[in-house]
Amino acid sequence: MTNDMSVGKPGKVLMAFTLPMLLGNLFQQLYNMVDSIVVGNYEGADALAAVGTAFPIMMLVLCVVIGLTNGFSVVISQYFGAGQTEQVRKAVYTSFVFMLVVAIVLSIIGVAITYPLLWLLQTPENVLYDCANYLIIIFAGLVFTFLYNIFAAILRALGDSKTPLYMLVLSTVVNIVLDILFVASFGWGVPGVAIATIIAQAVSAFACLFYTMKRVPMLRFHGSKKGLYDKAILKTMIGYGLPSALQQSIVSIGMLLIQGLVNSFGSTVMAAYTSGNKIDNFATIPMMTMNMALSTYTAQNMGAGKPERVREGYRFSIKFTIVFCLALTGIIALCGSFLVGLFVDSVANAEVIRIGTEFLDVACLFYFVFGLMQNSFGVLRGAGDMKFFMVCTFMNLGSRVASAYLLAPLIGYHAIWWSMPISWGVAAILSTARYLSGKWKDKAVVNQAALEAASMDL
Secondary structure (H helix, E strand, O other): OOOOOOOOOHHHHHHHHHHHHHHHHHHHHHHHHHHHHHHHHHHOHHHHHHHHHHHHHHHHHHHHHHHHHHHHHHHHHHHHHOOOHHHHHHHHHHHHHHHHHHHHHHHHHHHHHHHHHHHHOOOOHHHHHHHHHHHHHHHHOHHHHHHHHHHHHHHHHOOOOHHHHHHHHHHHHHHHHHHHHHHHHOOOHHHHHHHHHHHHHHHHHHHHHHHHHHHOHHHOOOOOOOOOOOHHHHHHHHHHHHHHHHHHHHHHHHHHHHHHHHHOOOHHHHHHHHHHHHHHHHHOHHHHHHHHHHHHHHHHHHHOOOHHHHHHHHHHHHHHHHHHHHHHHHHHHHHHHHHHOOOOOOOOOHHHHHHHHHHHHHHHOOHHHHHHHHHHHHHHHHHOOHHHHHHHHHHHHHHHHHHHHHHHHHHOOHHHHHHHHHHHHHHHHHHHHHHHHOHHHHOOOOOHHHHHHHHHHO
């Protein structure tokens, strides 16, 4: 199944593509939240802090694949939008082979850096052992995570956001069942959560692989694969994917620095930050999903030579963001303490709930700024304006880390929450100004004017 996003009413096309992907991302976060909820309720605040500390380290490695596949999908989308089927096939096969090698290498690196990073982050002794075990298990099964992300990105690049959703729902259900079984019934604690995650990811990876090979005709690679691995296309995709991967990795390094600051305040603040951050991540999924949808939408329309449709889609995304953020801010403001209380026992961990609620109270007031930033990011990335996209994300990260560390001596752990809207504001101003300038329109990998000239010569 494929979806040509260069035709049809922009708002309708965007929502039709966004909704399945939104559900998928919500399930992905639910997937992550269940780990924390089960561990926090059955194993206590220290175990919750261990899983929370593990997350940015895990993301340091995972963001390489996320960044690369995001960049690769832009190239695939633009070839698809331009109707270059053979180039799509080559790009898909090349990206799969390359990413499989990267997955194996990063799995080895991930296991090797686990303890050094935990020591560097000043992880308390009461959290260290569980956190290390969790990470080693996750890294050992990293190839399954990579496989799912590769094929999900390929399908989305071709306009199919429903199939990755179905596979993710399957994976989430498996993960929830195994989390409860391994932790509540078997008593395996934090390692049990990691094992459940790897098994669930393997299920979704193989299901997605099977579907792609069987149901997408243009990706049926029968017979000899000679000529499908294209070094020239790989070079182009790396040109798009590497900036995105570097951006994602540097963001993760920034999150590690933030986590190190969080750890310096002790396990109570660590547990509060973990619970608040999980809720914040869940709440902002619709805005991040619109970013992803706009990226694919922009890539296909730029490939088809229709930049005016990109502007229409962007305007629709702003309206979506305004409505959504108003509703979201009200919900978080009213239900923040209840939501944080889902992660820990409310009687034994009242301080965790109080601090986690403070986090959410600050963040929810500035969600529109975050949404504006994400909308502009989506257009820049989809158009291939990767250098400026990187500048924006580095400024976002740098301003967050700098403001957190500068404010911490003055206002303590509150600096961690206030650094978020400061960084969002900086990145939103830069990326929106770039969008309004129109300079992103000259960055597409597919030169539509050249294609038209070639067709006239024929």
